[in-house]
Amino acid sequence: MFSKRYTFIQPNEKMVFIFVFFVVLLTSCNLSLAEQKRNGSSWWRTVTKYWGCPNGWKSFSGHCYLFVYKRITWMNAGIECHNRGGYLVQVDNSHEERWLTSQLKDEVWLGMNDIQNEGHWRWSDNSFVSYTNWRYSEPNGGRSENCGCYCKNTCYWSSFNWNDRPCSYLTTGYVCEKKK
Numbered sequence: 001m002f003s004k005r006y007t008f009i010q011p012n013e014k015m016v017f018i019f020v021f022f023v024v025l026l027t028s029c030n031l032s033l034a035e036q037k038r039n040g041s042s043w044w045r046t047v048t049k050y051w052g053c054p055n056g057w058k059s060f061s062g063h064c065y066l067f068v069y070k071r072i073t074w075m076n077a078g079i080e081c082h083n084r085g086g087y088l089v090q091v092d093n094s095h096e097e098r099w100l101t102s103q104l105k106d107e108v109w110l111g112m113n114d115i116q117n118e119g120h121w122r123w124s125d126n127s128f129v130s131y132t133n134w135r136y137s138e139p140n141g142g143r144s145e146n147c148g149c150y151c152k153n154t155c156y157w158s159s160f161n162w163n164d165r166p167c168s169y170l171t172t173g174y175v176c177e178k179k180k
């Protein structure tokens with residue numbers, strides 16, 4: 001008797017109400033997330049730091065990687081990575097090298113150079129290059145080739161290895177890296 005007096009929404013109406021409530025809730029959350037991503041807010045940066053990488057970047061071992069395929073010089077590739085909050089890819093060990101080469105679709109710049117001191121290769125953060133995966137007979141360019149690049153077809157090789165190129169060479173892309 002009481003239940004009849006106090007029930008002002010019938011079961012079917014309750015379900016419709018709950019459904020509409022959740023649709024509104026999910027839509028507003030989605031809009032809010034999209035807004036945060038667009039604005040690059042600190043809240044969104046915190047989320048991507050611990051949960052993943054920005055759109056278009058791939059995640060590996062605590063870092064994010066962006067693969068860009070276009071004709072570009074080493075210097076301009078570095079500038080584009082910097083503008084995206086990262087740096088030209090730095091390969092620290094064989095584990096990272098295996099993953100990178102499994103992802104590559106074309107020849108891309110590496111973040112290393114021997115511009116300042118011939119034969120002494122350094123990464124963008126000025127640290128020495130310790131792990132290497134030079135192709136047989138590379139590096140071979142002396143003072144005329146001071147920037148590191150992946151090569152495969154242009155080295156007549158079946159897999160991706162490292163080659164020194166003139167920094168002004170227009171290779172087919174680059175990889176940016178950044179920490180999560």
Ligand SMILES: [Ca+2]
Pocket residue numbers: 114118119141142143144145146147164
């Ligand atoms: Ca050189």
Ligand SMILES: [Ca+2]
Pocket residue numbers: 138139140141145163164165
């Ligand atoms: Ca070379």
